[in-house]
Amino acid sequence: MKPLPSTSSKTPVKFRMPTSENLVPIRLDIEVGGQRFKDAFTWNISDPDSEVSVFAKRTQKDLKLPLAFATQIAQSIQTQQTEFRSYKGQEMLTGEKIVPIKLDLRVNRTLIKDQFLWDLNNFDSDPEEFSKTFCNDLGIEDPEVGPAVAFAIREQLYEIAIQSVATARESRNAKKGRRGEYSSISRSTGAALDLMKLFSNRYSGVRKRKEWDVFEPMVDMLSNEEVAALESMVERKPR
């Protein structure tokens, strides 16, 4: 095992999505006059051409939604964008972060459950590529699954990135001289696993057999009734 460079755990990094492209996950959940519109997609925030209002108008027109949606959509996207940008100048500590990413989503009729480890330090990571490979390998026919998977991964990464910003702030305020910064980080962010603990098996990097089930992806196709049942359950919850 290669010793990891110590700099990666100590020096703070400017906030960004820990992926190759600084794409923001945007989630829309708008209700206007009894009609509910839910959507989730990735938005390129560094592109100067990205016009929020144009996109909103287009979505509204394409889906034949009432006009009020366009402004709401635009607003929602804008708020999420500004939120992302507000984190921009701040620092985050990355440490040795291998985080488990969990997938538990239902897209139309496909149900997906999965768990895997993701390296936060790897700024070249690409959730889109992962998602494409995922769909190809598992033979998922529904083309809408791909973007949903990529979005889910991104969203979780985003959450973790925000948390790391918060911890960076904390540790700056806290007294200096605390030993082993990375350990404190791993304590505060419960999701991160210690590399050492993970690779406790000294002889091989292969996972223990009993953990195989946890990390195996599960794809299930639902029938129409099950979909209907699930949807009504979801809708009942917020009420």
Add this chain to the structure above:
Amino acid sequence: MASTEPPAAVTPPSSKPNLLPLASPTIITPSAAASVAVAPTASSSSPATPSVATPRPIPSDAEVFHIPSYSCWFSLGDISECEIRCLPEFFDSRSPSRNPKAYKYIRDSIVKQFRRNPSSKITFTEVRKTLVADVISIRKVFDFLDAWGLINYSPAALNKPLKWEDKDSKSSQHAADSPAGPSLDSTPPVRETSKRLCGSCKSVCSIACFASDKYDITLCARCFVRGNYRVGLSSSDFKRVEISDEMKTDWTEKETLQLLEAVMHYGDDWKKVAQHVGGRSDKDCITHFIKLPMGEQFASSAEFGSSINKLNQMKDDNNISSSSSPSKRLCLSPLADASNPIMAQAAFLSALAGTGVAEAAAQAAVTAVSEMGQGEPKADIRSLHGVQGLQDASITSNGSDVLKSVEEAHSGVNPKPEEKKVNVEEVEEEIRRVAEVQMKQIQEKIVHFEEVDSQIEKEWKQMEQMRDILFYDQLNLLKHERAIRKSGQQAAEGVRTQGDYVS
């Protein structure tokens, strides 16, 4: 990575693909499952059989997709230079997620998705829901494909009976969207009318349009101004055509005859003319009258015919100026009262045509005359009369120089067609004559002023006389007054002395 460049020039769609539409369809080599056939932008009856002869037979089991001829560079297997040019951000390695592979993935998925159901239009939202990429990249590629007609392009939409569609170099989206068919029906043609449809924006031309006879294209004013015409055309190829009177109704022979009668009778009173014609406003009458070819009306007077014909020819060429010059008409009204109605007509026409035009025409006619040599004495006498009459009239009009030339023109003009050259001496003579006329004008004015002056003097003298008389009367009055007072006093004294005697 790029495929071979097509022979036609390719420009980015943001500045509209101004390509000359290829006459014959081109067939792209089959890639994967489907082969793509290109139909010309002209109407094709069914998707399966292109109307123009194909260079190669299409394999019978392949699916046929239609894309416009200016997108013939497209192929599913490669990325062409056109795409690299239009979407540079995917190819300049500036951002890691925008690379050629990602571009190809997005593009191919969009195109395949569209081709699964080519008869219905695919929306951006449908596409972005199914693609694993950020929505902005998807949107860019989608817009690009849309603009170049690689998706959402169906030749069935071209089957509508559009007049100018085969000259249209824009994508058929406009043909599908703008219902040119219904617009043809909805405007009720009272009599036979030529509907003018703009070739590029497919709107009905309302006020004015620009027609190019060379290529038989019509553009509405907006498209012409914006430059929405094909490569190879310039603004000089287009001629302005007024639509407003054409659109409404065309003039029948009967109406034209009535109009001419009315003009003969009423001259310049267009209201009466309009009444006489019936069903036309006075403005309509005026505009139509201007556009009438005048030559046949004056066929009887041979000496005027040619010059007026020439005037008319030049007038027809400069239709723009004549159709919008009511102000010129106004300044002719003093002349219209001239005794000779034909003279009035000539003056009217020459004013409409513009001084330069009429002068050139007249001068040309004059040169023809001078080349001819001596004119007949009859013509001379008549011309003299004409000259004098016109001279009087010209003094009161604005375009005196024009009339001078016109008068020269019909002083013994023979219908001789060739008159191109204008001698320098002729020009000098003309100028001299013009100067003479101007001087005469000034002289007349001076004379007039002198008269006015003398009148004023007379009145002044009268006023003085009256003042003297008044003074004299006043004096008399004073004298009488004094005399009366004296006599009064004397009478009073006389009475007193008598009274003394008595007492």
